[in-house]
Amino acid sequence: MSTKKLLSVIGLSIVGILLLIAVFTSWYTVDESEQAVIVTFGVANETNTEAGLHFKLPWPIQKAEILSKETYSLQFGYNQNAEGEIVAFDKETKMITGDENIVLTDLVVQWKITDPKKYLFNAEAPQDILHDATSASIRSIIGSSLIDDALTSGKAEIEAETRDLLASLIEKYDIGITVLAVKLQDVELPNEEVRAAFTNVTDARETMNTKINEAKKYENQKRNEALGEKAAINSRAEGEKVARVQQATGDVALFDKLYLEYDNNPEVTKQRIVMETLESVLPNAKLYIMNDDGGTMKYLPLDGLQTAVPPAAETEEEGGGN
Numbered sequence: 001m002s003t004k005k006l007l008s009v010i011g012l013s014i015v016g017i018l019l020l021i022a023v024f025t026s027w028y029t030v031d032e033s034e035q036a037v038i039v040t041f042g043v044a045n046e047t048n049t050e051a052g053l054h055f056k057l058p059w060p061i062q063k064a065e066i067l068s069k070e071t072y073s074l075q076f077g078y079n080q081n082a083e084g085e086i087v088a089f090d091k092e093t094k095m096i097t098g099d100e101n102i103v104l105t106d107l108v109v110q111w112k113i114t115d116p117k118k119y120l121f122n123a124e125a126p127q128d129i130l131h132d133a134t135s136a137s138i139r140s141i142i143g144s145s146l147i148d149d150a151l152t153s154g155k156a157e158i159e160a161e162t163r164d165l166l167a168s169l170i171e172k173y174d175i176g177i178t179v180l181a182v183k184l185q186d187v188e189l190p191n192e193e194v195r196a197a198f199t200n201v202t203d204a205r206e207t208m209n210t211k212i213n214e215a216k217k218y219e220n221q222k223r224n225e226a227l228g229e230k231a232a233i234n235s236r237a238e239g240e241k242v243a244r245v246q247q248a249t250g251d252v253a254l255f256d257k258l259y260l261e262y263d264n265n266p267e268v269t270k271q272r273i274v275m276e277t278l279e280s281v282l283p284n285a286k287l288y289i290m291n292d293d294g295g296t297m298k299y300l301p302l303d304g305l306q307t308a309v310p311p312a313a314e315t316e317e318e319g320g321g322n
Helices: 004-025 118-122 126-143 148-153 155-173 194-264 266-280 302-308 310-322
Strands: 027-030 034-041 041-046 052-055 062-068 072-076 079-081 086-088 094-095 102-113 177-188
Touching: 027 034, 027 177, 027 310, 034 118, 052 302, 062 118, 072 079, 072 126, 094 126, 094 302, 102 148, 102 155, 126 155, 126 177, 148 177, 194 266, 266 310
Parallel strands: none
Antiparallel strands: 027 052, 034 041, 034 062, 072 102, 079 086, 094 102, 102 177
């Protein structure tokens, strides 16, 4: 074979190879959960988020970088190996609280790619930046929190503050990532003895709170009983006050009426008052009205005589008169 013919075959082969490359690199597909960035000579100039088959200029003019739209999870402080076992990184999670206690804190950060261009070209390793920013954020928040808050009731607030701080850092770095959520997986003390001591302290505090609540309940009960008794006493006193005022008002009215009668006829009124008083003081006594004119016989006991005369004598006396 001549040299000219050989060169012709080589040229045709090269052209065929180039045509195959052009054919196979001139189209790309985007799934529903994906997004694509078209890079032209190393410059990102188009983002495609529509699913389906798309065409572009062949390689090496353009290439398509396919990225996922899904939500990613960054595991901070631990990892899961191929066998499903959890591998902890205590050095990474060891932190100092605001009251100078040591805790082990691991968490999960949920994030997603919201700007593919910036994610590809604004940082060489955006996930490493996210990891470092997560470490800085959680250490800052734990460093300003008390150990009681970190281990018990303050976890939700720590999560929210960590998410806000991490989101602000990622926004400053401008790497095309959005932080969606931060979830504390585990916050614990570094060894068993410290954990046991803290558990005892926590139990004692809960017991104290229980006793305080019981004391407050007893206090409220006794206060309510005292207030009820006070109200009853006030009500009885008010009723007695009204009764005495009405009684006094009636007595005044009676005295005014009596005084009017006395003013019209003093002697008769005086005698009637004396008799009424004697009747009230000596209800079973017999009263005799006597006229003391200086004689011997002061009164005639007619009642005694009437009871002494038998019925027969009365009958004969009546018959003889006829």
